[in-house]
Structures are given as C-alpha cells and as structure tokens.
Ligand SMILES: [Ca+2]
C-alpha cells in the first residue's frame with residue numbers, strides 16, 4: 398500500500414515533462430496540458446497500469462538493492478519509457494490491420510528499450526497496454542466496417558445516381574444512428590452543390606472516412622450540426638433540426654397552422670438548451686459541454702416519444718407554453734419587451750426593487766434586447782429559468798452575480814444585508830413578524846456551511862442542496878414566506894415525485910392554472926373567436 402502511494406506521488410510530479418519528451422507529442426500546446434493530466438490520471442487508475450507500474454517498481458527496487466544505487470531518478474527514467482508508449486496517437490483505421498480492441502503490443506525488444514538496463518529478455522514489461530484513448534473515437538474494426546459498407550451498398554443499390562432526400566431516412570437512422578429529425582441537415586451537409594441527390598461515394602467520404610462510424614453519439618451530432626470551420630455550436634446551428642422536428646413530430650402537429658408559435662417554440666427550446674448546457678455562457682456550445690449534459694439523451698428521447706410533454710428537458714410544449722404565457726402576462730402593451738415595472742409584477746410582486754435593478758443593470762447577463770432599459774423574450778427565458786429552478790447551477794450563477802455587488806467572487810454579510818433590508822421593510826409593511834438579519838445570517842451559515850465563515854462563494858452554494866432558499870430569503874418575499882412556514886403544499890409536491898426538478902413542478906402547476914384560465918375565458922366568451930386573435934396561444 399505504501400508503495401502504491403509512492404507510485405502515485407512520484408508520477409504525479411512529472412507527467413507533463415514526460416509527455417513533452419515524446420517527440421510524437423511535441424506539438425501539443427499548453428492548453429492540452431490539463432487534458433493530458435486528466436488522461437494520465439485516468440490511465441494511471443486502470444488496474445492493468447497499476448499492475449505494470451507496480452511490477453516496474455518492484456524490479457527497480459531489486460536492481461537498486463543489487464547495485465546499491467538508490468537514486469530516485471532510476472524509477473523516473475524507467476517510467477518515462479512506459480509513458481512514451483502510453484501516449485502514442487491512435488492508429489488510422491485505414492492503415493491499421495488491428496481491430497480497435499486489439500491491444501497495441503509493446504515492442505519489448507525494440508531499440509527504444511535499449512536505454513533501460515532493467516529490460517532483460519525475461520522482462521515482465523512485455524505485458525500489453527490496451528490503447529485507451531482515441532481522440533476521434535476508436536477506429537472501426539474491419540468486421541464492423543465491412544458490415545456497414547455492405548448495408549450502405551444495399552441502400553444505394555436502387556439509386557445509381559444517388560439518394561434523394563425523401564429516401565435518406567434509412568441512412569440517417571440506421572447507418573448514422575442519428576435522431577430522425579437530423580435527416581434534412583445531414584442531407585444538406587452532403588449535398589453541397591444542391592443537386593438533390595447524394596451519391597454513395599460522397600456519403601462514404603463524409604461519414605466513413607471521417608471515422609464517424611465509431612464516433613460517440615455526441616461527436617456525431619456535434620459534427621453534423623456545426624459549421625465546418627467552427628469547433629462550437631451557436632443557437633443558429635440548432636434551427637434546422639428544430640424546423641424538422643416541428644414539421645415531423647406528432648406531438649407538434651397541432652402547431653402547423655400557426656407558424657408564429659412554431660417559431661416561438663423553436664427559440665424557447667434553443668434558449669433552454671443554452672441556459673443549461675452552455676456553462677461558459679458565451680453562446681458557443683463546446684463538444685465537452687454537450688458530453689457533460691443530458692442534451693443527447695433528450696434529443697433521442699424526443700425522437701422516440703410521441704407525447705412531447707413527457708420530454709421534460711428542453712422540448713416539452715407545456716413548458717414552452719408556461720414561459721411564453723408568463724412573458725405575455727407581464728408584457729402588458731404587447732411590444733414584446735418588458736421593463737422594470739413589468740418585471741416587478743412577476744410572481745405576484747414577489748421580487749424586490751433592488752434585485753430587479755440588478756437584473757436590469759444586466760449584471761448576471763447582458764440583455765439580447767437592443768432597446769435600452771427593456772428585456773427581450775430571450776432575456777426573460779433566462780430570468781424565469783433562474784427564478785423558478787434555483788437549485789440548478791446556471792441559476793445559482795445568475796443570482797450569485799446579482800448579489801455579489803463588488804464582483805469579487807464572495808458574498809459577504811454586508812452584501813446580504815443590502816438585499817435583506819428591503820425584504821425586512823416589506824415584511825413590516827405587510828404586518829408580518831419580521832425575521833432579524835442576525836437570525837438570517839445564522840440560519841444561512843447552518844444551512845450552507847461555507848468554507849470560510851462570513852464569506853460565501855459560488856462553490857459553497859453549489860455544494861448545498863438548499864442554496865436556492867438562500868436567494869429567496871434575500872429577494873423573493875413569497876418564496877421566503879413559503880420556506881419559513883414550510884408550506885405543506887410544496888412539501889407534498891416534492892414528495893410526490895422527487896425526480897422532478899423545481900422547474901418541472903413549477904411548470905406543471907402553472908400549466909394547469911393557465912389552462913384553467915383559458916377554459917374559463919373560453920366559456921365566458923362562448924365563441925371560438927378568441928382563437929383567431931393572432932397573438933393568442935393556440936390552446
Ligand atoms: Ca412591453
């Protein structure tokens with residue numbers, strides 16, 4: 398055990414140096430260093446690696462004791478030979494005679510090993526190290542490639558001039574294993590000259606030669622959606638699949654006659670995706686952000702699920718409906734912009750002036766709206782998701798920025814007091830028994846347990862499940878009161894289905910309320926005319 402700890406300690410001190418010694422890795426930039434560190438740690442944690450390293454060290458110890466040389470650099474130089482092998486780039490699928498699962502044999506007797514006095518013919522180092530990292534995904538095995546090519550030939554057989562878009566779905570689903578609503582964008586990527594046909598050769602060049610057969614789903618989806626010269630996705634890149642989803646999904650058929658709501662639905666879904674998945678908040682969605690998210694699973698779910706409202710992540714029509722109606726309610730003059738006074742009416746005047754002021758100072762996020770002092774629909778989507786899903790990371794970040802008045806990355810009691818003052822004043826006005834600030838500070842400290850007393854960081858908040866309440870206490874009176882009184886309705890809701898997020902529960906309740914209001918209105922009008930108004934929701 399002691400030896401194992403030594404191994405890790407010794408190795409941890411020089412992984413980057415070792416990588417840079419390898420001429421094959423010489424071109425790696427500094428930005429890759431941390432990635433390499435991760436990969437190194439991953440490699441080091443593999444049971445095979447640990448066995449290998451242990452045996453190396455055992456041997457080093459033997460040699461050291463026999464030659465009475467106890468220099469620690471011996472094991473280091475020995476290990477550097479191992480790492481050279483470990484970061485060899487993956488074999489090209491077309492040049493490699495090996496299947497991806499074939500371990501890459503170490504050339505135990507090759508000239509590169511001559512430098513080490515420890516490598517004798519009986520060397521246990523002849524163990525195999527399986528290749529564990531393929532930057533572009535593992536290459537296709539011969540078997541898999543030939544099976545796939547046979548199927549491709551079969552599909553293209555009846556179309557010697559190429560496949561038309563109408564017959565392309567089999568390729569999208571069966572060969573590319575993409576959701577069905579990716580078919581148009583995939584076809585367009587292939588049919589660069591707009592001939593209306595895609596030939597077998599063109600498809601092989603685009604898909605098989607790019608090694609997409611074995612690429613993971615996230616990589617395949619990312620590659621198909623992105624612009625060829627970019628390494629990220631913008632909101633615009635999602636438009637084609639949303640258009641196709643709207644045209645083909647059974648759960649969205651009822652929107653076909655109202656293109657305006659199709660457009661609103663599409664943009665809401667895209668804003669929601671970016672709110673949760675684009676952690677950097679820069680509008681440039683990276684592949685690694687997609688891999689860490691639930692986006693791929695949601696895209697697959699919406700492809701298979703006929704009831705769009707069961708797809709709670711991003712695609713639910715009911716969720717869109719709630720967001721849109723909430724915006725519509727506040728935008729009293731219907732110019733598609735809302736100002737401070739409008740937002741103050743949100744949630745039955747739940748928010749304080751001070752927090753609304755911070756939102757309109759565009760502290761948590763710069764408005765996309767081009768009109769000064771007004772919030773556009775996209776800005777509202779960010780706001781409502783932050784407000785109604787306070788346990789989510791993007792929401793905690795949004796409110797943290799609002800409350801951290803001096804932007805130093807720490808929320809101090811002074812900053813908390815600035816916001817709480819107004820809450821206190823409101824409680825007094827409403828003849829409610831006020832909760833003293835000192836009591837609040839103690840309650841917060843007990844709830845969140847920050848690393849440093851009196852200094853709340855975003856990290857502290859992200860580690861506590863109840864952090865959303867911290868913000869409600871500071872600037873949302875209605876939610877503060879509900880939390881203080883442990884509102885039995887909220888508790889029951891939480892227990893009913895713990896897998897639902899705060900947002901899911903909010904959207905569900907609001908949807909029922911809004912549709913009941915619609916029904917009431919409908920009955921009192923006793924006419925269908927209400928649906929003819931162009932801005933009315935199609936419900
Ligand atoms: Ca307005």
Ligand SMILES: [Ca+2]
Pocket residue numbers: 801802803804805806807808809812
């Ligand atoms: Ca601060």
